Amino acid sequence: MTHRLKIEDFGRNPDRPLTQIDLEDLVPLPPPYDQAAALPKWKELTKEAKERFACNLDGVVALGLPKPKDAAEEQATVDRFVSGLKKLLTKENNWTFLQPLVLSLEYCAKCQSCNDSCPIYTASGSNDLYRPTYRSEVWRRLVHKYLKPGGALLARLKHGDIDLNWTTVSRLYELCYRCTMCRRCAQACPMGVDNGLITHELRKLFSQELGWAPKELHERGTQLQLKVGSSTGMNPEVVKDNIQFIDEEFAEESGLDATTPWDQEDADVLLIHNAGEIMSWPENPAAFAIILNAAGIKWTLTSDEPSYDGVNYGLFYDDFQLARIALKHAGTAKKLRAKKVLMGECGHQHKVMMTISDRILLGDLSIRRESCIPLLERIVFGGKIKFDPSKNNFPVTLHDPCNITRNLGIIEPQRRILRYLCPQFREMAPHGAENYCCGGGSGFAVMSGNNFGDWRKAIASRVKFKQVLEAFRDCAGPEVKKYVCAPCSNCKGAFRDMLEYYGAKEKSSIIYGGLVELIVNAMVGLKKPFIKWEEE
């Protein structure tokens, strides 16, 4: 059992982690997943990693922050952190989220009503470090003690004490990556305080002022996307080659038209996929092509850098990286004179393009942007394509990507499709706007450095895995094949890792996939089943 953590502890005892994770403390799972000892052992941190990197939070290293060489470097880091802290609270440098941030700074009642809504805190067995309020309170105390007038004594009496040193800064950086920013806690807050936003803003501070961000999101994420065209590393030629291969492969298998049009001007729809789909789940872009062609939609993909990749990890850590990519996506749509941009099955792409960027895509960059889900609903119920729902007569449950449901409120169209096409569709509890995050949110799905992958699968994804098992409890055994529909690329990445970690394919015959795959699988005239249970 973990000891009670105080906020004041955060800057103290620099040489040891603030807390230790004991797998026996985690929230229990139903059999056959109830034996912690039967799960894969966590990756041991190497001696070299422990010596090189800050490992002072919870024994987990997501970020690999090098330890400072000397006291001068420590102090310089602290100074830069304070400088960033100030900028975060100025109109000039942070108008984008200033009002929500200031309100969350000043009006938290510290009632802890949000705690139990957090899947990470819950999964951890209520480890104090993972309370949605813990990180926020550290930040709040730092602001009041080091930025606000009144002096340290008043700040201590009014807001509580905290030390600011390299330990505080490095722990806070690592702690920013123990929250998926799913905003379930924000829904629970009676005041409207948003701990997910505070995580977001702290990540921005580290990136925009100190140049600190996870390699997976920055160097191999937004930077790679801006340099090469995609965070997968695919340049335009490779993307077109891959899609051509996918088109041919799936046209052959399905007997349906899977041709992808490229760079068509004046198209009704410019479809932008998360390029991860092309690399990891080629059946997804193939299914989109089959559906759009069968429905007679005038659509196109683009080979423009970086617009063939809807990924925009800037959402998770950096406003400027976000804006750079979003502007290029909109620029491509403008160049092609597309009537609208359609988001593929990618939750964070939905959020970036449909709401976050809405107020910065001005003038002729203000192209109409829409989720694929309402269009898919229109196609499914439009009558142009014939369906045979009995082809999907296996248990199906729906994972609600936070960015599509809680953040955008797109909840019912996908359900209407599933209720129609999947006779054994069942909901998770809770679902819709109150869903639990898959554990891959805010970039976690692509982060597995050191032992973070184990933490993510064992803790961040645990509550979601429990939900999936409960949704299928009437057919729990491996003899019944079951499908988790996750219409989001990052969520699918999290499901892939989660199901593999727990051995759920073998023990429970659970596979995962997108929404379009289920739609195509139910199409009349398909040569072979589109969903391949063995290959998933």
Add this chain to the structure above:
Amino acid sequence: MTLLAFCYLAVGFFAVAFVHRAWAIASMPVHLRWELAPVPHEASKAHYGGSYLEEYEWWTKPREKSLVSEGIYMFKEIVLLRGVWEHNPRMWTFSFPFHFGIYLLVAMAGCAFLAAWGLPLFGSLARMLAILGYCLGCLGTAGLLYMRLADPKLSAFTTPATCFNLLFLFLVFSTGAYSVFGLADFTGELAKLMKAFFTIDTTVALPAAARIHVVAAAAFLVYLPFTHMLHFLAKYFTYHEIRWNDEPMTAGSAMEAEVKALLSQPVEWAAPHIGADGKKNWVDVATQEVQK
């Protein structure tokens, strides 16, 4: 005279501080969209958290905005503390009586005011509301103070100021309770004071117990703007301006003009990949090419 002067001072200070704070929040720059389901003005979709973005080509459809739905949501949130009830029922046990006690006392003040202007029926009602309000307030603040100190989930976040705030509130409620039970016509005395307040009648005099209560309440009013307890003001913005602000950008709007002005501000972030120099503005920084 001294008591009345203090009341003017307290009410005046609070009013100025309240308006100043409201203005400070309201005049902050427009932010990027950060809505959070459910958005209750989506009248037919709010019950499951849906939004207009569910509609095919939503921009061609009329927006469905129901102020009534927002009102019902806020009523449950403010009066019944729905959020606390759902997510923190143990705290609701004390938080609800505390808040509801305040609402009753505000209603009591209204009744006392009406009674002061010759509507005696309201005097009886005011007394009833006062008894209930002060008792609930005492129960709520004492219970919350106990929880803040005894519950380890809360105590890690409890500061001296948290305890002081609750003790101060308990003082206000308990002096009120003492007055309402100890004086023959406490609400009548309050009515007298209110009438004097509005007619600037400097001759008004109150019994000692009532005087102590009024001074405590007025002092709290002065203290309130310095605390997070002004959250009843902030809550308007966190709900209406953030969670429920789903207004899409439209060409030629005031919002567009404001955003254009914000984008022209210089950027000072220091990380090398930002490429800011304190002179380049947001547009310059966001449109500069990454070195390949």
